[in-house]
Amino acid sequence: MPVLSSPDIDAIVLSLKVAFTATLLSLPFGFLYAYLMTFFKFRGKVLLEVLVNLPLTLPPVVMGYLLLLALGKNGLLAPVLEPFGMRLIFTWKAAVLASALVGFPLLVRSIRLAMASIDTRLVQASRTLGAGSLDSLLTVILPLSRTGIVAGSSLMFARSMGEFGATIIVAGSIPGVTRTIPLAIYDYAGSPGGEQAALVLCAVAIALSVVVLLVHESLTRKLTRRQ
Template sequence: MFELSANDYQAIWLSAQVATLATLLALPAGFAIAALLVFVRLPGKALLEGLVNLPLVLPPVVVGYLLLLLVGQDSWFGGLLNTLGIRVIFTWKAAVLAALVVGFPLLVRSLRIGMESIDKDLLAAARTLGAPWHDQLFTMILPLSWRSLLAGATLMFARGLGEFGATIMIAGNIAGSTRTIPLAIYDYAAVPGGDSQALTLCLVAIGLSLCVLLGSERLVGRRRAGTEKSS
C-alpha cells in the first residue's frame, strides 16, 4: 500500500515534464490569441474563438483522433515531418501535443478574462501619446494581466497532468516512453489487485495538482501584498 515502483516514478516524471513543456510552449500563442480576441477588431472573431474553445467541448478521444489524422504518417503534415526526420506519433512529443491542445483553451480563457478587465482608457491614453502597439503590449497589457497569465498556466498544467483520452489515442501507452500518471492508473485499475497502486498514483496526482495551485496562489498573494505595500 502506498508504494511506488520504478515504472510509477517514470510515469510521474513524464507527466510533470509533459505538462510543463506543453504549458511553456502554449504561453506565447495563448497570450497572442487572447490579445487578438480582446483588443483587435477582425472579421471572423467568433469563429476563431469557437475554434480555440472547441477542445473544451469535444470528447478528448475525438481530439486525439483528429490529432492522429493531422500528424499521422498518412497525412500531408505527418509525411512532411517524416521527411524532416521528426517522429511524433507514439512518442513523448505526442503526449505534449495532446496536453497542449486540450489545455490551450483554459489558458486563453483565463488570459482573456484578465485582459478584458484592463482599463481601456489607459490604452487609449498610450495611443494618444504615440506609443506603438508593441510598446503597449509589453509595458501595459502584459504587466496588467500577469495574474490571469499565471492562473491560466496553472490550470493548463493541471489539465495536462490529468490528460488521458487524447494522449492514449496519439501517444499510446508505452511504459517508460509515453505512459503518464492517468495511463498508469488505467492500467492498474484494469488488473485484479491493482487498486492500491492506482489509489497511490491518484493521491500523487492530487498532491501535485494541489502543490501547483497553492504555489500559484502564494505567488499571487505575495505580488499583491508587494504592490499594496509600495502604493
C-alpha cells in the first residue's frame, strides 16, 4: 500500500486551498455577471460574453502568459499592485488568479441557467410588494439561483483543482508554495522512478473529481427538474 509523502500532502492541501479560494473569490463576480447577462440588455453584451467565455476555448498557457505579462514588473497591472507592495507572480495567489480566470465561465454558466429559470413575474411581484431592485436581487433572485450557484461552484472547484497550463507559467512549480497536484504529477512523471508516486496522486485527483462531479450532477438534476 503506497502512502502519501509529505510533499504530496502539501500539494493536495495547496490544491484544495487554491481551488477553494479561487471559487470563493469568483462567486460574487460570477453572480453579478450572471445577473447582468440574464436580466439586462445593454450594448456590447455579445463582446463581453465572448471575452468571459474565451478561457473555455483558449489554451490555458495563453491565459497564463497574458497574466504573466499583466502582473509582471512592467505589466499592465503593475501601477495598481506596486504601491501596495503586492507581488503576485510565483506565489500561490497567482495560482488562485489563474484558476479563477480559467474556471469563471464554468461558474457563470450554471448560475445563468438557474437565473433564466426564474419566473420574471416573481421579481415583478417583489417590486410591487415594496422591494427595491437590490432588495429583490437579494431576497428573490439569490435564493432562487442557489442550486445554480452551488452547481457552478462545484464545477469551478473541480476545474481549479486540475488547472495546469496557466498556473505553471504564472506561479511556477515551487514545492510547498505553488506546486499543486497536477504540477506534482508532472514533476513525478518527468523524473526516473516517479511512476508510483505519480499514480498515487492521480488516484487522489480522480477521487476528488468524482466526488465533486457527483455533487454537481445531483444538483444539476434538481435544477432541470425545477425547470
